[in-house]
Amino acid sequence: MPSRITRDVLVEFSQFVLFDVFGDASLAEIDIPRDSAWVAASGYGGARFHAMDQSIFAAIAVEVHQHAPADPMPEVVHGCEGEFATPTGRLLLASLTGSPSDTAIALPSPGRYRFRARRWAVDQRDPDRSYDTFESWIIQIWHATG
Numbered sequence: 156m157p158s159r160i161t162r163d164v165l166v167e168f169s170q171f172v173l174f175d176v177f178g179d180a181s182l183a184e185i186d187i188p189r190d191s192a193w194v195a196a197s198g199y200g201g202a203r204f205h206a207m208d209q210s211i212f213a214a215i216a217v218e219v220h221q222h223a224p225a226d227p228m229p230e231v232v233h234g235c236e237g238e239f240a241t242p243t244g245r246l247l248l249a250s251l252t253g254s255p256s257d258t259a260i261a262l263p264s265p266g267r268y269r270f271r272a273r274r275w276a277v278d279q280r281d282p283d284r285s286y287d288t289f290e291s292w293i294i295q296i297w298h299a300t301g
Contacts, residue, residue, distance in 0.1 A: 157218040157219055157220040157221075157224065157295075158218070158219045159216060159217070159218045159219075160216070160217045160248070160258060160260055161214070161215065161216045161217075162214075162215055162248060162256055162258050163212045163213070163214050163215075163256060163289070164212065164213050164215050164248060164249070164250055164254070164256050164257075165212055165250040165254045165256060166206040166208070166209065166210065166211045166212065166213050166250065166290075167209070167210065167250050167251045167252055168209055168251055169205055169206050169207075169208065169209040170203055170204065170205055170206065170251055171203075171204050171206070171213060171215070171248070171249065171250055171251065172201060172202065172203050172204070172247070172248075172249050172250075172251065173201050173202050173204065173217065173246050173247070173248050173249075173260070173270075173294065174200050174201030174202070174203075174246060174247055174249070175200045175201050175241040175242060175243055175244075175245060175246055175247075176247045176249075177243045177245045177247075178200070178241070178242035178243040178245075179242055180199050180200025180201065180241075180242060181200065182200065182201075182203070184198060184199060184200070185197065185198045185199075185200070185201075185202070185203055186198075187203065187205075193205050193235075194233055194234060194235040194272055194274065195235050195237055195270075195272050196237075197237040197238060197239040197270070198239060198240075199239070199240050199242075200239065200240070200241065200242070201239050201241065201246055202237060202239050202270060202272075204272060204274075204292070204294075206274070206290055207233070207274065207276055207290060208290070211289050211290065212289040213274075213289055213290045213291070213292055214277070214289060214290070214291045214292070215248060215291075215292040215294065216291075216292065216293050216294070217248060217260055217294045217296065218293065218294070218295045218296065219260070219262060219263070219296050219297070220295060220296065220297040221263075221297065221298070222297055222298075223269065223297050224271075224295050224297065226271060226273075227273070227293055227295070228273045228275075228293065231273040231274070231275055233273070233274045233275065234271065234272055234273040234274065235271075235272055236269065236270065236271045236272075237269070237270055237272075238267060238268065238269050238270070238299055239267070239268055239270065240266065240267045240268070241262060241265055241266065241268065242265055243265055244261065244262045244263065244264045244265040244266070245259060245260070245261055245262070246259070246260045246262065247259055247260070248260055262296065263298070266298065266299075267298070267299035268296050268297065268298060268299055269296070269297055269298075269299045270294055270295060270296045270297075271293075271294070271295045272292060272293070272294045272295075273292065273293045274290050274291070274292045275290065275291055276290055277289055277290060277291050
């Protein structure tokens with residue numbers, strides 16, 4: 156059974172991160188694709204994720220699996236797969252400039268990991284929230300092999 160963490164994360168400048176801020180990695184070293192339709196960019200330290208809008212909240216579920224899981228939503232067209240390395244095995248799911256909703260996620264160990272990300276828009280009219288529109292994401296993570 157995978158571990159699963161779900162949070163609403165503030166999206167700033169159309170981006171949020173899942174990144175190892177506890178080690179020597181620098182987010183500046185992850186190049187952003189020139190194509191405006193990019194979903195994620197990854198490398199040493201973790202990944203940047205690109206939302207469909209800016210200054211919104213994203214409902215994000217991060218699942219940590221032992222092995223490559225089945226795609227939970229193959230019909231969702233906005234998605235990608237990638238790989239990153241983490242020097243400490245600890246990631247922060249966070250907005251770019253920091254937010255009270257930022258959440259630490261412990262992976263089984265330092266090393267190389269694969270991920271699959273899926274995003275879709277949600278029209279939210281919840282009186283308990285101060286925003287009307289946000290996205291939902293599922294990000295699955297597992298050890299890279301080979």
